[in-house]
Amino acid sequence: MKKTLKIVVLAKQVPDTRNVGKDAMKADGTVNRAALPAIFNPEDLNALEQALILKDLCPGSTVQILTMGPPRAADIIRDAMFRGADGGILLTDRKFAGSDTLATSYALSRALLKLSPDIIIAGRQAIDGDTAQVGPQVAEKLGLPQVTYAEEIVKIDDNEIVIKRRLERGVEVVSSPLPMVMTVNASAPECRPQHAKRVMKYKHARTTSELQAAQNDYLNALCNEKEYLNIQEWSVADVDADDQQLGLLGSPTKVKTIENVVFQAKEAKKYTNADEDINNLMVELIASHTLG
Amino acid sequence: MNNIIVYCEIENGKVADVSLELLTKGRELADTLGCKLEALAIGYNLQGIEKELAKYGADTVWMADGEELAPYRTLPHCSIICGLFTEEKPQIALFGASSVGRDLAPRVSSTLHSGLTADCTSLVIGDHKDNKSGTEYKNLLYQIRPAFGGNIIATIINPDHRPQMATVREGVMKKEEAKTPGKGEIKVVDYKKYLKDTDLAVKIIDRQIEERKINVKGASIIVSGGYGVGSKENFKLLYELAEVLGAEVGASRAAVDAGFAEHERQIGQTGVTVRPKLYIACGISGQIQHTAGMDQSSMVISINTDPNAPINKIADYAITGDLLEVIPKMIKYYKANSK
Structure with missing residues (x-):
């Protein structure tokens, strides 16, 4: 019988940069965040699935979501609960604003120290930054081994996990002692969908600030009565973090300039899909030795 | 120091x-x-x-x-x-x-x-x-x-x-x-x-490192498809054109995410960067994360139903039309003229 595991999944709510529509840029050329839907970072869903697979393998294990973000990021904790997570923690404080990956990793590591999980699972990277830095940096801050680019958990024992990694040019199978941090690739299995019974059970799960904002007696009573409906909210003080290492102050990297992308105008030769046009194009390309 | x-x-x-x-x-x-x-x-x-x-x-x-x-x-x-x-x-x-x-x-x-x-x-x-x-x-x-x-x-x-x-x-x-x-x-x-x-403490148990088979980076001509190609089935047309031209097939992140093409073919900021002699962009709108990986191509042809697609701003030739019609014509007229 394998031991029960305490698993924490690091997840992020991100703007859906993959579906940038025409209204994504404002007239003044800045990004219109309001026009981008906020979603569960895709590879964090792959990470959640790995956590749920572990929970299936080791009954009695718990899966908690840890996310840092504004109050609305509680949405992804609920989403994760609908899919199988036991609960979650929202790390939220204005002092976190402006954090680069190092300051973010520091904040998360402070929260993780309180949780002391056996396994920390994160998506490889978030689609709004694509840096893939937070996983390894959290591991370093906690002094834990890391296994990145994970695709499959091959084996889990009391003190060791065996993981298959998908690299650019092949695969690698590695073993790591517990506790440890793993980051999961998009090539890993997709996350299981929301489960109807779980949606019914957890749909009223709220953070304290959500309850305050709603001012709904029924919700208050419900969350008071049922412990599992409480999504915990932690501030800088709750995780005993050092202000100097957070936000802009704690971020070694600074943004010097931001340039909105404007393509340089260059005249393209225009063609239609008429036979004559395509024929002329091919003749031109062959004549210029671009083709053939 | x-x-x-x-x-x-x-x-x-x-x-x-x-x-x-x-x-x-x-x-x-x-x-x-x-x-x-x-x-x-x-x-x-x-x-x-x-x-x-x-x-x-x-x-x-x-x-x-x-x-x-x-x-x-x-x-x-x-x-x-x-x-x-x-x-x-x-x-x-x-x-x-x-x-x-x-x-x-x-x-x-x-x-x-x-x-x-x-x-x-x-x-x-x-x-x-x-x-x-x-x-x-x-x-x-x-x-x-x-x-x-x-x-x-x-x-x-x-x-x-x-x-x-x-x-x-x-x-x-x-x-x-x-x-x-x-x-x-x-x-x-x-x-x-x-x-x-x-x-x-972390031990490597097994390792299989393969040389990359798909070589988008080394190709002098690339036929690349985006989300606008519509399906994996439609991507076959791109392979046909690539076969005729001696080209390699590339893809945008959206196309790879949609499962139209393998990850190894992804071109752009999060994929490979290419500088081919000719880049044929099919159904690619031209987001900067894609163009960052191909805008140094010597020549760019875009095929897009939208005449205002951003890709046309960096294209040398912009063909406005459905790639399902355009590509077969390109194959036909290439064959007709190349002898």
Whole structure:
């Protein structure tokens, strides 16, 4: 019988940069965040699935979501609960604003120290930054081994996990002692969908600030009565973090300039899909030795 | 001291292309700064590797050579790098944005609290004045990268922390032997003093490294498809055109995410960067995260139903029409005219 595991999944709510529509840029050329839907970072869903697979393998294990973000990021904790997570923690404080990956990793590591999980699972990277830095940096801050680019958990024992990694040019199978941090690739299995019974059970799960904002007696009573409906909210003080290492102050990297992308105008030769046009194009390309 | 160090990836005694590309860039930056370019090689049986590294401009080759150091594992490599950097205090450290560099560099930057910019598309030396404190900084590394899904280009700096660290994807920088080769002077790293027992806790059980089969990077003509191709089935048309033209098939991230094409074909900021003689963009709208990986193509043809697609702004030829009609015509008229 394998031991029960305490698993924490690091997840992020991100703007859906993959579906940038025409209204994504404002007239003044800045990004219109309001026009981008906020979603569960895709590879964090792959990470959640790995956590749920572990929970299936080791009954009695718990899966908690840890996310840092504004109050609305509680949405992804609920989403994760609908899919199988036991609960979650929202790390939220204005002092976190402006954090680069190092300051973010520091904040998360402070929260993780309180949780002391056996396994920390994160998506490889978030689609709004694509840096893939937070996983390894959290591991370093906690002094834990890391296994990145994970695709499959091959084996889990009391003190060791065996993981298959998908690299650019092949695969690698590695073993790591517990506790440890793993980051999961998009090539890993997709996350299981929301489960109807779980949606019914957890749909009223709220953070304290959500309850305050709603001012709904029924919700208050419900969350008071049922412990599992409480999504915990932690501030800088709750995780005993050092202000100097957070936000802009704690971020070694600074943004010097931001340039909105404007393509340089260059005249393209225009063609239609008429036979004559395509024929002329091919003749031109062959004549210029671009083709053939 | 205060030089530029490039972490060099070595697989089976061969230096990775991305590391040679970084040395090429590092040479240029070192010349601008008037400092040395140093290569750091960590692995096993490294003798002779300094010759290759010197060709690309390395003045010094730091060598940590030991059986436990190959194949690559995060913790021992990280400890050695952090130990060496603490003593040598490089001003700039460059890593490939490969599955090794993206695993390693964040951990190094966290240990040294030095700040790291991932997937830079350009590295330039420049000055900076902090508007709040009025402090002026000379000769910083501008780390330039697209961000926010490619809708913005950000210039990142690390004014107060060293080394200034950046990763760069394979193919983004040019690989070119230095006009005057570096000395390639070997300095042996006494690495064991940096290693902790726990650094060897992660064990490699099995490893199957394949040479890349799909070679989008090496192709002189690329037929590339985006989300607008519509389906995996429709992608077959692109393979037909590629077959006729002797081209390789590429894809945008949206097409790869939709399952139309393999990940190895992905072109753009998070895929490979290509500079073919001819790039045929089919059903690709032309988001910057894609164009960042192909805008140095000698010639671009776009096929798109939307005459105002952003890709047309960088295209030499813009064909407005449905690719399902256009591609068969291209095949037909290429065959008709090429004899």
